[in-house]
Amino acid sequence: MRIDKIQKDKAMIVSSAIERRYKLSSDEFNKDYVELGKPVIISGVVTSWNGFDKWSLKYLKDLSPSLNIYAKKFSNDGIEICSLTMERYIELIENYEENPQNNARPPYCHDLPLFSLIPSLVKDAQPFPFDYLPEWYWHEWWRYCQFFLGSSNSITPLHFDCLLTNNIFFQIVGRKQFTILLPEDAKYCYRKGWRWFLVNPENPDLNKYPEYKNARPIKFIVNPGDIVYMPPGTLHHVRSLDMSISFNIDWHTQKSSLNALAAITKGMPLQNLYYNFLLAMGLVLKVPPQIIFKYYKSYLNYVS
DSSP states (O other): OOHHHHHHHHHHOOBOOOEEEESOOHHHHIIIIITTTOOEEEESSGGGSTTTTTOSHHHHHHHOTTOEEEEEEEETTEEEEEEEEHHHHHHHHHHHHHOTTTSOOOOBEEEEOHHHHSGGGGGGGOSOOGGGSOGGGOTTGGGGEEEEEEOTTOEEEEEOOTTOOEEEEEEEESOEEEEEEOGGGGGGSOEETTTEESOOTTSOOTTTOGGGGGOOOEEEEEOTTOEEEEOTTOEEEEEESSSEEEEEEEEOOHHHHHHHHHGGGGTOOHHHHHHHHHHHHHHTTOOOHHHHHHHHGGGGGOOO
16 A cells, blocks of 8 residues: 555544533533643533524524624635625525535635624523623623534534634534644644634645644534534634534633733734733733723624
């Protein structure tokens, strides 16, 4: 057997070694996962929410059909932003799902602050486990959330979160396949710019990216009702297996906010430094979130 074939086979071996916990307490979450920088999937929390069974394409369209939203098209040349109404966007998804062979895949509604745009959705996400977050975020926690709405086969290429935050991700409708790599494996993934990577972990080209053979990807499926926690700097590639509705919160601890400020020496853009400085003022210097958020909220529409 040829050596390059052996290496490719080796790189395609991925682990599903991520712990799954049921109704994890906030103390256990912080002690066993956040403090240790260890990813985890949590079940049994989201399924008790008031609106868990309500959310659907039709529900969102009926709530706010004329809402102007944006969606993204990812390519090797960058990210293209498309603007359209909620009603039109959902029609594109429905048409694609009915006949994916003959309809173009819609752009991906990615990082949209939908709780702020449709405030009535907040009551659907109750009781929310805000005690998973530092207390500083508890005041109007929903303002920090970003939504992901799209068709099956929507893809977010390999990247890490641009502020080096913790990431807690809530899957509501549909399934997603995650491929994650811990920060120490970033050196094998061929970075492009600050936070994007050239390797496609679903089909790595080891002739072009030979160092990826040393990486240790972890692949798993996230089901409706699951929560995923990813520590700062975790690389992740995400594919929607079904039409999907999800949201996440990027958040810092005191420790991660200071580490993120130090990343200016590793190429972090000045705009990212600005947002991290704001969060460090809140978490370390105890400036109230009511003061910080008016300066931070532009991050929720920040394309990097």
